[in-house]
Amino acid sequence: MRKYVEVTLGVLTAIGGFVDIGDLVANAAVGARFRWSLAWVVVVGVVGIVLFAEMSGRVATLTKRATFDVVRERLGPRFALGNLIASFFVTFLTLVAEIAGIALALQLASSVNYLLLLPTCGALVWVVIWRVQFERMERIFGLLGLALIVFAVAVWRLGPDWGDVIHQASHPAVPHGEGRPTYWYYAIALFGAAMTPYEVFFFSSGAVEEKWDRADLVTSRANVLVGFPLGGFLSLAIMSGTAIVLAPRGIGVDHLSQVALPVAATLGRLGLVVVIIGFFAATFGAALETGLSAGYTVAQYFGWPWGKGTKPVEAARFHGVVLLSILLAVAVGLTTVDPIKVTEYSIVFSAVALPLTYFPILVVANDPEFMGDQVNSRLTNALGSVFLVVIVVAAVAAIPLMLATKAGM
């Protein structure tokens, strides 16, 4: 039973974390505009998040310290505070996008304007964090999120010319009519969507909270190595759907309904129902993770008591931060700011903030004083260093490219 639960943790982090509103929007938008010419970024992103999550899970398991605890100690109070502000801002932006995503999914099902649904969605997210146990929360949204497999079914039914798909994916070229900066801007957005920092905050905090020990390291690795590639597979299916259905007709993605279009067009009403369930589970699961991560980062920086498993009165400030973040996120959503735009900005800023947490984790994962015999292997270090370069380049290039392309216009 315990093993089963642990594997669901991986599946949840993959579906609710890997595929969240950011992946839904980014993959669909990229598929519709660039077809498969950016598919390679998804593969790079999966390898990156597998590396990052495995390292931070291992650090959390052996040192009993979650990511922001490590960040504070390694970077000192001043630098870590700047880091906290940046990471919190990105996590909060993602929370706004996820809660709006839940409301948009319910709008697809009910035709009620999402703005009317936003407060209820925010309240539901908070109630689940407040009252539902960690394991149960994981299981429910992990399993429901598997509904997104319907994208793969739709792509299979659409039956593209696989030779052509593989050729486009393996010979990436900037499509006719698109500028090089726009191509790279979307590459960074896609990368940021795959490697959102909150996934790691949540994963490492969960490991500490569930009191993982050495014996759990094997399961942890299995979770990451199976869970995240599964999420990446779904991302590619979403991308393929819009590449086949929307791209030839010149339709872009500026609403969640267009993400669902390939499934609705192929599998009809039933497909649409399943896809809406998948949207709901993925965004709701990610809203829980981002809401909790907002509390985790602040509490771990200041050394406050934190944890989802204990009585809320035992971690009052932590729960205070979570509650305030959700309330504020709903308020921001209600300003009628475009949820899809918020999503796009959140993933690009994710890429900007990523080195701030990646680098300290990479350093600690190599420190024998903390890690004993579980320091990074040569392979992990080689890959980890290559990714450090990739992550820094993406972070530095993101904002200039955003300005140059007017955020991908």
Add this chain to the structure above:
Amino acid sequence: MSAPAGRMLDAAFELLDRQIIDGDGNHAGKVDDLELTPLEDGSFVVTAILSGPGALGGRLGGRLGTAAASIFARLHPDEDPDPVRLSFGVVRELGPQVRLTTSRHHLDVNRFEHWVRDRFIARIPGAGHAPE
């Protein structure tokens, strides 16, 4: 740690910014600063751990640090409060985490936590039960 005073360590690297864990195994703040007492020979000895915004403010420095320290001072019931001080008498172990012998509820470092708890969190239904 029976006699931490007699131990040599790189305090800046092995003590500062570490997590404090209380006697019940709960988080109880960070080692935000250290109290140093000069010896006759001109060297210093670490005599206490300082924790909370009153201590953190000084280390943050700049306008932000001053603001943190002054907010702490204004909200504190005492006229001119010192940062929260944990003597080595309550320290059981120095390691990746600093472990204490007492419960955090006996420590001053929990003032803000208790305030948030009593004013807000404890008033919400279900706050006293772990999630099910």
